[in-house]
Amino acid sequence: xxxxxxxxxxxxxxxxxxxxxxxxxxxxxxxxxxxxxxxxxxxxxxxxxxxxxxxxxxxxxxxxxxxxxxxxxxxxxxxxxxxxxxxxxxxxxxxxxxxxxxxxxxxxxxxxxxxxxxxxxxxxxxxxxxxxxxxxxxxxxxxxxxxxxx
Numbered sequence: 001x002x003x004x005x006x007x008x009x010x011x012x013x014x015x016x017x018x019x020x021x022x023x024x025x026x027x028x029x030x031x032x033x034x035x036x037x038x039x040x041x042x043x044x045x046x047x048x049x050x051x052x053x054x055x056x057x058x059x060x061x062x063x064x065x066x067x068x069x070x071x072x073x074x075x076x077x078x079x080x081x082x083x084x085x086x087x088x089x090x091x092x093x094x095x096x097x098x099x100x101x102x103x104x105x106x107x108x109x110x111x112x113x114x115x116x117x118x119x120x121x122x123x124x125x126x127x128x129x130x131x132x133x134x135x136x137x138x139x140x141x142x143x144x145x146x147x148x149x150x
Contacts, residue, residue, distance in 0.1 A: 002069040002124070003065050010025070020111045020122040022051040024059060027089075034148050035055050035106060036054045036106065037052055037053055037054070037055045037104075038054055038055070038056055038058075039057065039058060039080045039083075039135030039138065039139065040078050040082070040083045040084060040085040040135075041082045041083040041108050041135070041138070041140075042135075043083070043085050043114065044084075044085060044107065045083075045085035048107050048109060050108075051109070051110075053106065053107065053108050054105070054106075054107075054108065055104055055105065055106050055131070056078060056087070056105050056106075056107070056114055057102065057103065057121075057131050057135060058078035058079050058080045058085070058102070058135060059078065059079055059080070059081070059100060059102050059103075059132070059136070060076055060077070060078060060097070060099050060100060060103060061076070061078070061079050061084060061099070061103065062099045062100050063099065064076045064077035064099070065099055071089055072091055072092060073088065073089070073110055074088070074090075074093060075087070075089075076099075076103070078103070078114075078140060079088055079140045080132075080136050080139040081136060081140055082136045082139035082140075083139070086113050086114065087105055087113070087115075088105075088113055088114070089105070089107075089115075089116040089119055091119075093119055093121075094119060094120065094121040095121075096121040097119065097121045098121075098148045101121060102133075102136075102139075103120060103121050103132075104119075104120045104121060104131065104132060105118065105120070106120075106133055108113050118122060
């Protein structure tokens, strides 16, 4: 092999190594920023990652909102009509937050309770986040199948 050919081979090898390293670093950085969506049924079945950040969506259960008298802590239940998950949030809830409404929260499971870092409420009475709508449809379909014996 001639010296010029060795030099080209080494240059191509370094170029491939550099591109591979850049791709690996990019994928690692993106992996940390992915927030997957789970329904209350999936969380109750243990499909949600424990300790990792993800989004949880559903309907706020009527009569479940409990506000602390001393600070901004709020506790409420979310449901997809099949399962219920308790959510704890420390902060000011959106103005549009109310019972019986579809919301999406971002947070993680800690000691069996979903601890939310962010709560997003729908912006009008006709809108429901697509993830929440899909989760409600799936839960209703499962309930129909179990009630009819199919």
